Amino acid sequence: MSTERTIEALRTFMAERDWGQFHSPENLAKSISIEAAELLECYQWDGDADRDEVTGELADVLTYALLLADRLDLDPEQIVLDKLERTGRKYPVEKAKGRSTKYDRL
Incomplete structure (x- = not known):
């Protein structure tokens, strides 16, 4: 659905x-x-x-x-995608992969 x-x-x-x-x-x-x-x-x-x-x-x-x-x-799907984009900038794969460290400590 x-x-x-x-x-x-x-x-x-x-x-x-x-x-x-x-x-x-x-x-x-x-x-x-x-x-x-x-x-x-x-x-x-x-x-x-x-x-x-x-x-x-x-x-x-x-x-x-x-x-x-x-x-x-608000469009639920769009706000999730927008948030993923912002979060992706804070937690780039090369720094964050496999880590639970907060973005300001990566």
Whole structure:
């Protein structure tokens, strides 16, 4: 499923329930953080989290992220590609490959 089809499905789902009224950028950003914490909780005590639980929580994070991008009239794919380009300049392959060092210490 393409990102545009997914966003359109989200728009329809939210409109049918009149939930858009609750989706201010602030509320969506909060929801991303809350759902990310729930995703992290899947790994709280060991690294072998239940795949179904992880899948559900990751879906929640992605859902709110897509809703926020839509609300801010941002193209999710384009903002990821733009960020990759900026990050690539900060972390050139010849300096960063195989290293987790922060860019200002490479």
